[in-house]
Amino acid sequence: MATIFDRELGKLKEKVLIMGTMVETAIRDAVASLVERNSELARKVIEKDYKINALDVEIDEECIRLLALRQPRAGDLRFITTAMKITTDLERMGDLAEDIAERAIELNEEPMLKPYIDIPRMAEISQGMLIDALDALIKGDTNLATDVIKRDDEVDKLNLQVFNELLFFMIQDPTNVSRATRITYISKYLERIADHATNIAEMVIYLVEGKIVRHITIE
Amino acid sequence: MSVIISGELKAEVKNLNFYYGDVHALRDINLPIERRKVSALIGPSGCGKTTFLRCFNRMHDLYPHNRYEGKIILHPDNINIILPEIDPIEIRMQISMVFQKPNPFPKSIYENVAYGLRVRGINKRQLLDEKVEKSLRGAALWDEVKDRLHNLAFDLSGGQQQRLCIARALATDPRILLFDEPTSALDPTATSKIEELIVELKNEVTIIIVTHNMQQAARVSDYTAFMYLGEIIEFDKTDKIFTAPSNRLTEEYITGRFG
Numbered sequence: 001m002a003t004i005f006d007r008e009l010g011k012l013k014e015k016v017l018i019m020g021t022m023v024e025t026a027i028r029d030a031v032a033s034l035v036e037r038n039s040e041l042a043r044k045v046i047e048k049d050y051k052i053n054a055l056d057v058e059i060d061e062e063c064i065r066l067l068a069l070r071q072p073r074a075g076d077l078r079f080i081t082t083a084m085k086i087t088t089d090l091e092r093m094g095d096l097a098e099d100i101a102e103r104a105i106e107l108n109e110e111p112m113l114k115p116y117i118d119i120p121r122m123a124e125i126s127q128g129m130l131i132d133a134l135d136a137l138i139k140g141d142t143n144l145a146t147d148v149i150k151r152d153d154e155v156d157k158l159n160l161q162v163f164n165e166l167l168f169f170m171i172q173d174p175t176n177v178s179r180a181t182r183i184t185y186i187s188k189y190l191e192r193i194a195d196h197a198t199n200i201a202e203m204v205i206y207l208v209e210g211k212i213v214r215h216i217t218i219e
Numbered sequence: 220m221s222v223i224i225s226g227e228l229k230a231e232v233k234n235l236n237f238y239y240g241d242v243h244a245l246r247d248i249n250l251p252i253e254r255r256k257v258s259a260l261i262g263p264s265g266c267g268k269t270t271f272l273r274c275f276n277r278m279h280d281l282y283p284h285n286r287y288e289g290k291i292i293l294h295p296d297n298i299n300i301i302l303p304e305i306d307p308i309e310i311r312m313q314i315s316m317v318f319q320k321p322n323p324f325p326k327s328i329y330e331n332v333a334y335g336l337r338v339r340g341i342n343k344r345q346l347l348d349e350k351v352e353k354s355l356r357g358a359a360l361w362d363e364v365k366d367r368l369h370n371l372a373f374d375l376s377g378g379q380q381q382r383l384c385i386a387r388a389l390a391t392d393p394r395i396l397l398f399d400e401p402t403s404a405l406d407p408t409a410t411s412k413i414e415e416l417i418v419e420l421k422n423e424v425t426i427i428i429v430t431h432n433m434q435q436a437a438r439v440s441d442y443t444a445f446m447y448l449g450e451i452i453e454f455d456k457t458d459k460i461f462t463a464p465s466n467r468l469t470e471e472y473i474t475g476r477f478g
Contacts, residue, residue: 003475071434073461073473210463 005070009079012062013138016083016090019055020134023090024127026052026097027193031123034104034186035116042101042108052094059087075207082207086137089196089203093130096189096196103182103189113169113179122158122190125151129197136204145208148201155194162187223442223455228294229254229395229425230275235289235301237270237279244270246449248289252395257417257426259440259457261433263477267449268429272397275300275427276314277307293394312339315388316397320404321380323372323387328355328364331372331383335391350390357423358386359416378409385416389424396420398428402435414439433473437461445469 002010026045033042063084066072072080107113129148136144166180166187205213230252237245245267252258260268270279277300279285287301293313300310312335323331332351341347351368355361360382364375372383381401388396398417402410417426417439430436436443437457444454445468453466464470471477 005475073433073437074464074470076474077462 005066005072005076008062008066008070009076012059012066012080012083015055015059015062016086017134017138019052019059019087019090020130022048022052022055023093023097024130024134026094027100027123027127027130030097030100030104031120031190033101034107035120037108037112039105039108042104045101046098049094049098052091056087056091056094060084078207078210082203085203086200089199093193093196096193100186100189103186107179107182110179113176113183116183118158118162118165119183119186119190122155122162122187122194125155125158126190126194126197129155129194130200133197133200133204136201137207140204140208142205142208145201145204149198149213152194152198155191159187159191224251224253226256227254228252230294231290231292233290233292235271235274235287235291237267237274237288238286239270240284244449245274248451250444250451250454252425252427253442254294254425255421255423256441257421257428257439258442258444259436260427260429260444260446261431261436261472262446262452263472264431266446268446269399270449271446272316272399272427272429275395275397276311276316277301277305278316280307308338312391313393314395314397315391315393316399317381317384317388317401319400321377321384323375323380323383326372327369328372328375328383329368332386332390334387339391351386354386354390355383357389357420358382359412359419360386376409378405378412381405381409381413382416385413385420389420393424395425395427398426398430400430401428403431410435433461445472447472 026048029041030045033039033045063080066080070076129151132144133148135141136148163184166184169176170180199214202213205211228251232248232250232252235245235248236243248271250258260271262268273279274287274291279287289301290299291301292298293300298305300314324334326334329351332354333347336347336350341350352361355364360379363379364383367374372380375383381404385396401417402413405413414435417428420426428436428440440457442454443457443460445452445460445464445466447468453460453464453469455465460469461473464473468477
């Protein structure tokens with residue numbers, strides 16, 4: 001029979017996943033607002049960010065309450081501390097989605113500098129990393145978590161590629177600088193989103209194995 | 220298991236088995252006890268932790284048909300303290316026990332502490348005075364009782380009585396101090412005093428504690444052994460046991476999902 005504490009932990013897990021889904025949607029919509037030049041969608045992303053922030057605070061308060069009242073140990077302790085850290089990463093990802101939406105609105109007001117090819121590719125990988133990191137969290141799947149961590153390199157490479165390409169545009173014609181800089185920002189935001197997904201995956205490994213794998217290269 | 224311990228050993232339990240008549244209560248126990256550290260024994264009721272603790276000062280000798288097998292080696296002398304030829308009275312001077320409920324003798328505070336020394340034949344007033352003061356200070360009780368040493372021990376509060384029992388145990392300069400759920404009859408304030416004291420005492424003496432209160436084990440001990448059905452299931456540093464135990468049974472027990 002599930003104890004009261006088990007039910008509380010179940011609810012906490014549910015909230016983390018709801019927050020994860022909200023962040024996923026925010027990232028997807030922010031990138032779509034850029035690619036499809038839909039500023040209305042971008043504004044919706046910005047408006048909705050407060051919901052992610054509110055959930056961040058709510059989860060934090062719940063974790064603190066459980067730490068104080070239930071004095072969790074072992075796996076329970078690791079789950080609650082992991083939840084606290086994961087929501088910090090999710091909240092930052094939400095902010096980055098908001099940043100992408102802001103840059104999209106600015107870019108949508110001017111003619112397109114070039115068709116977006118690498119940016120949607122980066123977005124796809126980063127989002128995939130987030131989805132799989134959350135999936136690994138639900139299933140306690142460390143193989144999937146390890147796979148997420150490995151994919152971070154691809155996003156880093158694409159970010160560098162985008163930067164070099166845009167640098168070339170800026171050198172060619174100074175009137176490109178304002179748009180190219182904004183696109184560079186977006187590329188960097190997506191690269192950061194992948195980093196946060198990596199953090200979540202690392203926390204999943206801690207949750208399951210009790211082993212801290214941050215700042216260690218995974219083979 | 221000794222890989223877990225880096226420091227000097229005070230005692231070593233090797234293949235210890237214990238029988239209450241036909242009942243096989245402890246099964247092949249192996250455990251290193253580090254010098255001047257606190258080792259906690261945890262586990263569900265009936266798992267054998269108190270039986271195990273009592274082996275250390277030969278309490279089981281009081282009843283016939285009880286039988287020990289294996290070794291409890293006391294260092295640095297390297298003697299097996301459960302051998303029948305080793306005098307249990309002498310062992311109890313060196314390895315003292317504090318029980319669940321405070322159990323002072325119906326004597327004065329002073330005589331309670333001096334008791335073990337008198338048993339040893341020490342009757343010189345000055346020496347007794349010194350030892351009594353030192354032990355009461357060691358048990359963090361001196362300031363509260365120094366003006367009424369000749370009052371009856373029963374006049375003290377429960378928490379004070381328990382500290383008196385600790386002072387009595389300290390008087391014979393034991394090498395190991397055994398605690399069998401020392402705070403289960405005390406209120407939270409008295410409990411926290413005893414816990415502070417246990418951490419303080421490990422500068423002088425090696426401590427083994429049995430406790431049902433897992434947070435207490437977490438607060439006071441350096442090492443924790445989880446016992447179940449007369450066996451040690453897992454032994455490790457306390458922080459490891461409480462953050463990431465290796466065994467599923469340990470995990471279930473300490474997260475309260477056992478059975």
